[in-house]
Amino acid sequence: xxxxxxxxxxxxxxxxxxxxxxxxxxxxxxxxxxxxxxxxxxxxxxxxxxxxxxxxxxxxxxxxxxxxxxxxxxxxxxxxxxxxxxxxxxxxxxxxxxxxxxxxxxxxxxxxxxxxxxxxxxxxxxxxxxxxxxxxxxxxxxxxxxxxxxxxxxxxxxxxxxxxxxxxxxxxxxxxxxxxxxxxxxxxxxxxxxxxxxxxxxxxxxxxxxxxxxxxxxxxxxxxxxxxxxxxxxxxxxxxxxxxxxxxxxxxxxxxxxxxxxxxxxxxxxxxxxxxxxxxxxxxxxxxxxxxxxxxxxxxxxxxxxxxxxxxxxxxxxxxxxxxx
Amino acid sequence: xxxxxxxxxxxxxxxxxxxxxxxxxxxxxxxxxxxxxxxxxxxxxxxxxxxxxxxxxxxxxxxxxxxxxxxxxxxxxxxxxxxxxxxxxxxxxxxxxxxxxxxxxxxxxxxxxxxxxxxxxxxxxxxxxxxxxxxxxxxxxxxxxxxxxxxxxxxxxxxxxxxxxxxxxxxxxxxxxxxxxxxxxxxxxxxxxxxxxxxxxxxxxxxxxxxxxxxxxxxxxxxxxxxxxxxxxxxxxxxxxxxxxxxxxxxxxxxxxxxxxxxxxxxxxxxxxxxxxxxxxxxxxxxxxxxxxxxxxxxxxxxxxxxxxx
Numbered sequence: 001x002x003x004x005x006x007x008x009x010x011x012x013x014x015x016x017x018x019x020x021x022x023x024x025x026x027x028x029x030x031x032x033x034x035x036x037x038x039x040x041x042x043x044x045x046x047x048x049x050x051x052x053x054x055x056x057x058x059x060x061x062x063x064x065x066x067x068x069x070x071x072x073x074x075x076x077x078x079x080x081x082x083x084x085x086x087x088x089x090x091x092x093x094x095x096x097x098x099x100x101x102x103x104x105x106x107x108x109x110x111x112x113x114x115x116x117x118x119x120x121x122x123x124x125x126x127x128x129x130x131x132x133x134x135x136x137x138x139x140x141x142x143x144x145x146x147x148x149x150x151x152x153x154x155x156x157x158x159x160x161x162x163x164x165x166x167x168x169x170x171x172x173x174x175x176x177x178x179x180x181x182x183x184x185x186x187x188x189x190x191x192x193x194x195x196x197x198x199x200x201x202x203x204x205x206x207x208x209x210x211x212x213x214x215x216x217x218x219x220x221x222x223x224x225x226x227x228x229x230x231x232x233x234x235x236x237x238x239x240x241x242x243x244x245x246x247x248x249x250x251x252x253x254x255x256x257x258x259x260x261x262x263x264x265x266x267x268x269x270x271x272x273x274x275x276x277x278x279x280x281x282x283x284x285x286x287x288x289x290x291x292x293x294x295x296x297x298x299x300x301x302x303x304x305x306x307x308x309x310x311x312x313x314x315x316x317x318x319x320x321x322x323x324x325x
Numbered sequence: 326x327x328x329x330x331x332x333x334x335x336x337x338x339x340x341x342x343x344x345x346x347x348x349x350x351x352x353x354x355x356x357x358x359x360x361x362x363x364x365x366x367x368x369x370x371x372x373x374x375x376x377x378x379x380x381x382x383x384x385x386x387x388x389x390x391x392x393x394x395x396x397x398x399x400x401x402x403x404x405x406x407x408x409x410x411x412x413x414x415x416x417x418x419x420x421x422x423x424x425x426x427x428x429x430x431x432x433x434x435x436x437x438x439x440x441x442x443x444x445x446x447x448x449x450x451x452x453x454x455x456x457x458x459x460x461x462x463x464x465x466x467x468x469x470x471x472x473x474x475x476x477x478x479x480x481x482x483x484x485x486x487x488x489x490x491x492x493x494x495x496x497x498x499x500x501x502x503x504x505x506x507x508x509x510x511x512x513x514x515x516x517x518x519x520x521x522x523x524x525x526x527x528x529x530x531x532x533x534x535x536x537x538x539x540x541x542x543x544x545x546x547x548x549x550x551x552x553x554x555x556x557x558x559x560x561x562x563x564x565x566x567x568x569x570x571x572x573x574x575x576x577x578x579x580x581x582x583x584x585x586x587x588x589x590x591x592x593x594x595x596x597x598x599x600x601x602x603x604x605x606x607x608x609x610x611x612x613x614x615x616x617x618x619x620x621x622x623x624x625x626x627x628x629x630x631x632x633x634x635x
Contacts (some may be wrong), residue, residue: 017468025480032484039484132358139359143610145561147568148583148603151592159593264475268565272587282476283569286483298480305471 079296100277111204119212142206216247256312360619366612377423389424425579436559439498448509466503490573553617
């Protein structure tokens, strides 16, 4: 099985990459100017508790021993206690993760689908005004400054028109009300999600549109398209069945490659909308000097990007039968 | 993976004709509507950056950072005295906007220049040396590539405290070279097979001489194409960082202005303050992006012929 060998190789690669990140982060947190102990120990802790934790983390031991403890703690899921929440970092992050995944994956998938669809239309109408306007529109939405777009969307749709809530993920009056059913709660979250999702959607669909457009133009030059034409197939069949599926492949790749960029955007979106996700948690932790939380959220995000890249590769192999690893 | 071969093999051009090539390239560039819009927009921003020195000379109250209108201590809408109004301390928004253009150019160009320098050097070395050096550099590039740069800078800001603008530029450069290095590496790999490299080697040229004298001139145009995209990336990261409140407190950047309007709770009251910085960041990004795409077509004739294909 070729795919199995490829997967093992990629998994080892990912593990290695992750170890590099883990180690660099360890060194940074220990060797950055200032007292490393103060970065691991909650300043509000009692001296006895602090002393206990210092001994446990081996902060007075040589660096390599600290590293061993650090790696062991990582693999047992022990990231220490958040200074701000006073709870284990892992449980804090675990609570926020679903919110991020919900917002992020749904907006990426939606923007990829719309980008593919519009890119196909643009390429099909190459040279016509429709194509030009779509290209310009894609460029503009792709390059607009994300936090500003978020603020403008809030200004227009939440403040002026009042259609959507300004920030947050739930309305307390609905969630605290024992009367409201699951559907009402779900609807409430969806209602809060519209604007953040629209922000992420705007930023992403443009680049997918442009990639789909140029890839589609390449595909339309292929011989099999000529064959399809010669067979007398309908134009819409050629476009939707023969050209588009192949042309969409580079979009899948670009979703993976631009993931780091998307994560930046996700963190900004979450912060502006106070959407309780990992990205906002990281920004919050950094501005409140909550080092254990900052470190753990960063590691988790890095891990997610690495795994997502693998998923995209597998998806690509599945979608394109010509690719065999 | 991307398709680096798409970028085409850039021919070595004889030196006497580089002026002709420049004008030929320029005319192709100028025919492209995107390139034209991009250059005009960029020209406006360059003018803004140059003019940013003027307002403080007219009156100290127009100083973007320290100037305060003695009669106004809050945010007031546009007037003859303050074309775009004042911010929460009574500072002139228009002069801040001009100063922001200067910061954007400074950050964007210097970070892009550094990351292109690193990317080109590493790419050439990896491609030319091959073997262990290649694997090491490219694995390192892989690791850096998956890291979201903004979050990396955030983490570093939490560890090292307040970062000044040049540290931010340096960090951005250090984390944005992998994309370029990949492209330069693949270009170097094809160049390595060419007879003129073989000839140089037989003639006894050292590795350093081959890399910098024979390979570099052939990959530089490609590197500069990537520079425009790196400029936008650097500007956006700096702006986002400043927006989140981790920018250099000693500089007035557009991201900083947005952070002020957002954090001081003026965003629903002062549209004259909310709109200009965001529009500027978006437009300068757009202009570099358009120039990059137009340059793509100049350097890659295959894209030019797209028109004729269908």
